[in-house]
Amino acid sequence: MIRSDILRLYKTVHTWTGISCGFALFIAFYAGALTMFKEPVARWASPPAVGVAAVPLDDALRLLELVAAAHPQAREEGIKLHLRGHENEPARVTWEEDAPHQPGQPHDHVHWWATLKPDGTLLAQPEEPSELADFINEIHMSVGIPQAAGLPLMGLVSLLYGVALIAGVIVLLPTLVKDFFALRVGKNLKRMWLDAHNVVGITALPFHLVMAITAIALCWKGELWSAQEVVIFGARQEILMDRDNGPFEVPKPIGEAAAMMAPAQLLQRLEEQVPDLQPSFLVFKNFGDSAAAVRVPGAERGHVGDTHLGGVMLSAVTGEVIKDGALPSRQDPDRRAAETLYGLHTGQYEGLTIKWAYFFLGLAGAWLFYTGNLLWIETRRKKARDGTAVAQSRSARLLGSATVGVCLGCVAGLSLTIVAAKWLHGRVVDLNHWHAVVYYVVFLASVAWAFAFGAARAAVHLLCLSAAATMAIPLTTLMALLFPALGMWAHDSAATIGVDVVAFIGALCFAWMAAATLRRTRNGPADSVWSIRRPGKAATTSDSIPVPAEPA
């Protein structure tokens, strides 16, 4: 039995760590849930292009040779050869070159793609790909605050989130068995929300612990590096870092030309040597040199791992595996542990099943922080006695507005910025910049709206906005199909149609929440921040109707 003074203390710890991180965590989890489908979203947002199919794999060697000859910088940076034929692969090969650099400005890259013309000559063009999916990932990582400040802040948030998890479990332990299987729906609204908060929190606890630990490590990468340098390594950290990067390091070019192996043959050699690796793409480094290498990232069947950096390196001349230290099945125990933790953060294992599981765990996490705020408000709710009017405290009203504005502003902002990928394509110069503009305008306007109209009214308005913005995703695709003159596109792959279908279902959910919230604001108890009725005035009709609080 845990002493009551300890329980009281940890309840306070849980309340204050939770309330100070709730907003940031909601955004991180909602955007994080969407990043599980980063790839389908990127495909959905990519305009029609030449595509991979224009150059059969058997002709790819010739294309690579032409690119290497015409673009010496591409040989150094690495020429990416695409394999899957997804809509976000503009052509068979792509690469990046340095943009003209102005002093004081950050280094920028120009993206190129290349294909073969019907007469067999090279067609290479610079074109910026849609960075919509990366933008969503940025919101996930630093909640929309510029990364220099946002990442350290999210490190702190993750630390407090870890403490909140420990505190929450300690508080729940004595009544865990009794409370766990109970969801007491009824007149005691606080009880119901608390039961729901507990059951979602406890069932997803391992997921949340992994997220807290890995997020600190990822957000405070630089800060922890400096701390390690001072106290652990004493300026010798570089040696270990170099060793750590060994499996990814590309052999230096020798300077003598050699014949490159054809990509189809390389893939065959890969299949023979590492049958369980499913390559995502190939990156040719120093093409044409006798020390040229091919990086082959991808997922290895049956392993958690980093599918973007992991994989193996082949010799581009012979197809022999020259480095396999990053391949999950051949890693040392330490790297395996580190990469497993990273893979558990990003959901990079066992394909689509885990992606869906993480999607729902992420949404459930966002919901957990939302209900945490609701419980804070409900705990401080002033109940009307004997029909006399009570005003809710200022802090409860402000927190209600902030919760509604921040959470729903994030939802509506992300949906609208996704929609903008099709509507603004070809109509603005820098679409990737506009993704940020759309998101921030919607987000900040929603927050302002919530404070101006109060939590109850704004919740209905912003839920309607979220439903409309999300419904606009499939509607945009439908419009593209019906009116080709609009210059938009509708891809027909299962992944991109999946984006439309999920958005459609999501929009229906938001619409349902809007309707339920509207009911609550009209008929629910008036002595609450979730009511639009003047407190105390309509006590005759209100308290007899048991409508569950459904703020969102």
Place this chain on the structure above:
Amino acid sequence: MAGDIRPDWWSKTSAGAILGLGLALSLTGLYAYLAPGGIDAPGGRYSLMRFLEAFVWIAVFGFCFLFRSGRAAWVWLGAANLIAFAALFACRFHFFA
């Protein structure tokens, strides 16, 4: 058992945040030096370190409110830090002489 544990918010929170980080760094450092293969072990031990640090930090910070008082938190965690850092610096000078 004499009396309830005191909240001592500021002293316990600072102990958890500061001494928790100290323990995280020193214990992880000891792992880097003393785990099989030692500091020269080939492979990915380096990538694992930040995750271990985050884990220890959260654990110490989360449980430090169990100390009877802020003073006790500082004394016990301070002592643990002293021992761990002494061992870490001994390792550092032994292996990087």
